[in-house]
Amino acid sequence: MEHWQDIRRIHISALLLAILFLFYPSYADSTSISDDHQKCEYxxxxxxxxxxTFELSNGIRVRLIGVDTPETVDPREDVQWFGREAAKKLKGWISGKRVCLKRDRDMTQDIDTHGRLLRYIWSESTRTEKDGLFVNAELIKQGYGLAYTDYPFQYLEEFRKYEKDARRNNRGLWNRKKQKLWEKEVERNKSLSRTCGRENTICPQDTIRHIGEYRTVRFFVRKSYDSGKAVFLNSKNDFRDYDNFTAVILVGDSTLQKENKNKFPKEPADYYWGKTLDVTGRIVEYEGRAEIILERPSQIKIVR
Structure with missing residues (x-):
């Protein structure tokens, strides 16, 4: 379910995995966790x-076993209902933290076709979660994902029960009333983007013909991404498309970039996603595609 340069990373991940398993004893921590007697890899x-899906500090990517959350980064698809919420929840639980990884007891699958480790994960123990939070299960229980049952795994029946309970109680992605409102708002914003070319704006697919000019671009933000150094607001699902337009907010570690970040709304990748924007600035070319670097919030206007 990757987007950002994942194609090139697959081969790198496979190489790293080969090295990882060659030196496996140094990779694993043999401390056990929860009622399961399998060993943890911390x-x-x-x-x-x-x-x-997440990435470890050693560069290895991990795909959670038995759970499937809505798409957010696949370059072939629009962002799906409740996908961003699921990603945000997982980030809050595990990003920057030490986790316990375990293989499936039956070892039906260990690495997927994208070169990712397939694992169950637990967060470290807390005051409220003595054995740590079983993340795979909790995503399904709280309605952030579905039970992924295409392949057998040791918790399959439990995960099916968790999904059934979440569905019955309209939790998360199972809340159809909220889903319809979300879909209606997304379609409203998409229709607003089709007014590009009016009110002294140009359309995103035309920006490549205006390199060097100071213009206002009206576009719907289909994909947004925060790399930690910059926030990218893209007009296409696949940022590599020749006619993709990107508005870039620099938010790195330099003093100037930190000051720049503080001028914009908190978490701009989330704030601006799914909205139609009028972005004003000088259009520049980067790797054959057009973009505008944003230095102040006054360069962005949300079209209502």
Missing amino acids: QIVSRVIDGD
């Missing part, structure tokens, strides 16, 4: 990619 999570 690792630090460097970043969350979406609701069911």
Whole structure:
């Protein structure tokens, strides 16, 4: 379910996995957790990619076993209902933290076709969660994901029960009333973006013909991404498309970039996603595509 340069990363992940398993004894911590007698592999999570995938500090990617959350980063698809909420929840639980990883007891699958480890994970124990939070299960219980039952795994029946209970109680993605309102708002914003070309604006697909010009671009933010150094607001699902337009907010570690970040709304990738924007500035070319670097909030206007 990757988006940002994942194609190139698959081969790198496979190489890292080969090295990892070659030196496996140094990789695993043999401390057990929860009622399961399998051994933990303790690792630090460097970043969350979406609701069911994350990356470890050693660069290895992990896909949660038995749970499937709505798409947010697949370059072939629009962001799906409740996908961003699932990613945000997983980030809050594990990003930057030490977690326990376990293989499936039956070892039906260990690595997926994208080169990702397939694992169950637990957060470290807390005052309220003595054995740590069983993240795979909790995502389903709280309605952030579905039970992924295409392949057998040791908790399959339990996960099916958790999904049934979440569905029955309209939790999270199962709340159809909220889903309809969300879909209606997304469609409203998409229709607003189709007014590009009016009110002294240009359309995103035309920006490449206006490199060097100071213009206002009206577009719907289909995908947004915070790399930690910059926030990217994209007009296309796949940022690599030749006619994609990107508005870039620099939010890195430099003093100037930190000051810049504080001028914009908190978590701008979330704030601006799914909205139609009028972005004003000088259009520049980067790797064959058009973009505008944003230095102040006055350069962005949400079209109502």
